[in-house]
Amino acid sequence: MKFSAIILAGGEARRLGTFKPLVKLAGEPLICYVINCLKEIASQLVIVVKCEEQKRLIQRELEATIKVDFTLDDGNYGLLSAIKAGIKASSNQALFITGCDLPLISREVVLKLISRILKSDFEAIVPKWKNNYIEPLYAAYKKNALMKALLDLKKLKNKSLRELLGCLKTHYISAEELEKLAKCPTFLNINTPEDLRRAEKYIEKYWKSR
Numbered sequence: 001m002k003f004s005a006i007i008l009a010g011g012e013a014r015r016l017g018t019f020k021p022l023v024k025l026a027g028e029p030l031i032c033y034v035i036n037c038l039k040e041i042a043s044q045l046v047i048v049v050k051c052e053e054q055k056r057l058i059q060r061e062l063e064a065t066i067k068v069d070f071t072l073d074d075g076n077y078g079l080l081s082a083i084k085a086g087i088k089a090s091s092n093q094a095l096f097i098t099g100c101d102l103p104l105i106s107r108e109v110v111l112k113l114i115s116r117i118l119k120s121d122f123e124a125i126v127p128k129w130k131n132n133y134i135e136p137l138y139a140a141y142k143k144n145a146l147m148k149a150l151l152d153l154k155k156l157k158n159k160s161l162r163e164l165l166g167c168l169k170t171h172y173i174s175a176e177e178l179e180k181l182a183k184c185p186t187f188l189n190i191n192t193p194e195d196l197r198r199a200e201k202y203i204e205k206y207w208k209s210r
Helices: 030-038 052-061 079-088 107-118 143-150 161-165 175-182 193-208
Strands: 004-008 044-049 069-072 094-099 124-128 138-142 170-174
Touching (some): 004 030, 004 079, 052 069, 069 079, 094 107, 094 143, 107 124, 107 138, 124 175, 138 143, 143 161
Parallel strands (some): 124 170
Antiparallel strands (some): 094 138, 124 138
């Protein structure tokens, strides 16, 4: 299955006090967990950053054998601008879009989402919890449809991912079932020291089983 994986890595970890992709979990930068999962299954890795300095800092942590395409987000619409920059740098029609702060990302879950987008006429496949919370930054998309929806960001009143999904033919898939497939809290994103401590309880066992 050919797809491009877009990793959004230009944000700041204000509650963690440092550049978020390089926050350490069990001695490893957060973004390296995401890259190490996706490098085995994606046809292309695209990392979106805000500036050349962020690019340099991430490159310093990468293994020399890992091929990554970096692109800069210089837009004014937050996540939507970053996503747009990632799409422009992508070479495949199937996309997986995620953040740099999901160390328990699951190869099996990613492939399930990509398989679903490739085999259907849906334009977005997004995990959704029973409480209606969605995971649009752990989701699969079709490039042309997503870019079309992003062409004029000014038309989006709230400039939100949920609003963007309303412009696409979106299918929601059970996040609870995907979490069972991953056999860990795969949607756990790291925002606080408490999140880091929670992830530490799973990370050694999880990655040893990969």
